[in-house]
Amino acid sequence: MTxxxxxxxxxxxxxxxxIRFAYRRFGQTGGVPLVFLQHFTGTMDSWDPLVVDGFARxxxxxxxxxxxxxxxxxxxxxxxxxxxxxAVAFITALGLKQVDxxxxxxxxxxxxxxxxxxxxxxxxxxxxxxxQEGGEGIRNLPQVLEQARQHSxxxxxxxxxxxxxxxSQRAGREFLARQARRTADRDPESSEQxxxxxxxxxxxWGADADGRATARLQRITQPVLIVNGKNxxxxxxxxxxxxxxxxxxxxxxxxxxxxxxxxxxxxxxFVNEGVRFLGE
Amino acid sequence: MTxxxxxxxxxxxxxxxxIRFAYRRFGQTGGVPLVFLQHFTGTMDSWDPLVVDGFARxxxxxxxxxxxxxxxxxxxxxxxxxxxxxAVAFITALGLKQVDxxxxxxxxxxxxxxxxxxxxxxxxxxxxxxxQEGGEGIRNLPQVLEQARQHSxxxxxxxxxxxxxxxSQRAGREFLARQARRTADRDPESSEQxxxxxxxxxxxWGADADGRATARLQRITQPVLIVNGKNxxxxxxxxxxxxxxxxxxxxxxxxxxxxxxxxxxxxxxFVNEGVRFLGE
Numbered sequence: 001m002t003x004x005x006x007x008x009x010x011x012x013x014x015x016x017x018x019i020r021f022a023y024r025r026f027g028q029t030g031g032v033p034l035v036f037l038q039h040f041t042g043t044m045d046s047w048d049p050l051v052v053d054g055f056a057r058x059x060x061x062x063x064x065x066x067x068x069x070x071x072x073x074x075x076x077x078x079x080x081x082x083x084x085x086x087a088v089a090f091i092t093a094l095g096l097k098q099v100d101x102x103x104x105x106x107x108x109x110x111x112x113x114x115x116x117x118x119x120x121x122x123x124x125x126x127x128x129x130x131x132q133e134g135g136e137g138i139r140n141l142p143q144v145l146e147q148a149r150q151h152s153x154x155x156x157x158x159x160x161x162x163x164x165x166x167x168s169q170r171a172g173r174e175f176l177a178r179q180a181r182r183t184a185d186r187d188p189e190s191s192e193q194x195x196x197x198x199x200x201x202x203x204x205w206g207a208d209a210d211g212r213a214t215a216r217l218q219r220i221t222q223p224v225l226i227v228n229g230k231n232x233x234x235x236x237x238x239x240x241x242x243x244x245x246x247x248x249x250x251x252x253x254x255x256x257x258x259x260x261x262x263x264x265x266x267x268x269x270f271v272n273e274g275v276r277f278l279g280e
Numbered sequence: 281m282t283x284x285x286x287x288x289x290x291x292x293x294x295x296x297x298x299i300r301f302a303y304r305r306f307g308q309t310g311g312v313p314l315v316f317l318q319h320f321t322g323t324m325d326s327w328d329p330l331v332v333d334g335f336a337r338x339x340x341x342x343x344x345x346x347x348x349x350x351x352x353x354x355x356x357x358x359x360x361x362x363x364x365x366x367a368v369a370f371i372t373a374l375g376l377k378q379v380d381x382x383x384x385x386x387x388x389x390x391x392x393x394x395x396x397x398x399x400x401x402x403x404x405x406x407x408x409x410x411x412q413e414g415g416e417g418i419r420n421l422p423q424v425l426e427q428a429r430q431h432s433x434x435x436x437x438x439x440x441x442x443x444x445x446x447x448s449q450r451a452g453r454e455f456l457a458r459q460a461r462r463t464a465d466r467d468p469e470s471s472e473q474x475x476x477x478x479x480x481x482x483x484x485w486g487a488d489a490d491g492r493a494t495a496r497l498q499r500i501t502q503p504v505l506i507v508n509g510k511n512x513x514x515x516x517x518x519x520x521x522x523x524x525x526x527x528x529x530x531x532x533x534x535x536x537x538x539x540x541x542x543x544x545x546x547x548x549x550f551v552n553e554g555v556r557f558l559g560e
Contacts, residue, residue: 256503276552
């Protein structure tokens with residue numbers, strides 16, 4: 001049996017900027033920690049254990065709930081900039097001088113802002129299922145969610161995170177089963193306040209950014225690994241290629257037969273590449 | 281020390297379709313062999329030993345000179361279709377019923393034609409530094425070669441295969457040193473006939489292909505791994521993204537700070553991913 005620290009690691013709390021942040025810290029003790037930045041509506045328990053434990057076997061990892069999310073206090077702000085500031089306050093409160101970031105979707109928006117504005121804090125960054133400010137299709141979240149409600153009322157993520165093929169949908173059901181495995185000390189679902197504020201933040205991030213997005217990407221001089229599925233309907237895959245071209249030091253991996261949740265569908269390949277990338 | 285069969289493996293010959301093909305076959309004995317399809321002007325000795333030996337430690341590998349190239353007899357045809365037919369004749373003459381293909385640049389054009397027209401013969405395919413028929417910028421080979429002559433008369437490949445940065449140029453010089461390491465039983469350079477005919481074939485492949493290119497890609501149902509460098513000036517990198525979108529089962533990896541020869545600059549990462557891909 002492989003170690004599954006994501007299943008048993010207790011939740012801790014740390015206070016910063018008036019927020020009591022819930023977090024879990026585990027994995028290897030040496031090296032720069034990898035901080036996970038979560039997607040729209042997600043909590044610490046929305047991550048795929050295959051991904052979290054895969055990284056934890058090679059690196060120190062930190063999961064946390066940002067301000068207002070699940071068990072963290074405060075209210076969730078309605079813009080990415082403030083979310084990034086909260087994340088920096090949390091990281092700093094842990095006494096960390098340098099971290100690696102893994103940002104998925106909304107978490108990837110936050111990661112970009114942190115890397116651009118706090119270059120000394122971020123060593124390397126993994127961006128999954130995400131896009132630059134003003135990126136193609138990001139502003140269409142309301143329509144995508146409307147469509148999702150029509151397709152699968154019980155499990156939105158099968159529609160939103162996976163391709164509409166039998167293979168990808170099966171991978172999606174396996175992901176959901178893994179993600180539900182932890183039972184003790186589990187985060188509550190995100191509140192309506194959090195979901196509403198995150199929705200606002202995503203739509204605002206998707207608005208025209210003129211040259212601001214390009215300027216931000218060009219300021220991110222850290223090595224970046226970008227990954228996504230072939231047909232991401234939440235943050236269209238073309239944005240991954242655009243970020244690859246504009247970031248000075250990015251590499252890009254796109255998976256077949258997959259969507260927004262490509263990092264979970266191809267968890268083994270993703271962890272293999274991610275661990276190699278962080279170890280360079 | 282790691283095994284470097286690419287340095288010592290003797291050249292063999294096999295007759296097919298009136299051509300005497302020069303080839304080398306080595307590496308693991310079990311499993312589907314990986315046949316390498318070479319670039320414009322290249323011979324068996326133009327490959328990077330790090331790549332060839334890396335695959336050979338995990339798979340059976342086959343290098344060969346196509347019709348007219350280096351020590352193979354016959355004359356080099358001026359179109360990709362005929363090159364593909366010669367390659368199929370060679371593979372068939374070895375008694376092989378199924379192979380994997382690694383096509384680099386012109387070799388990737390040939391690989392696409394073989395995979396589309398002989399689906400039973402090709403199990404999996406790796407396409408590096410290449411593009412679909414009619415792909416963006418492929419027809420500009422004459423201008424690119426003209427520019428290359430102005431930049432670096434001594435070593436065209438530093439300009440053509442690597443990015444104009446100190447790091448990529450250094451990686452290029454290391455590649456050239458590796459590639460020159462074999463001294464015994466080495467292929468001669470390609471003849472003027474071969475270079476001229478390959479030039480004609482590449483420019484023709486780059487001409488408008490209407491819907492033919494898309495139709496061919498959609499017929500290739502084998503799993504495909506596409507790789508390239510960030511700024512390929514011979515077969516522009518955007519073509520890798522286009523192929524990824526149109527091939528039914530492709531994955532894509534693009535490397536930073538690199539060009540056409542990204543597979544050599546990132547030989548370790550490329551072999552790691554390629555061996556995983558072929559082993560799935």
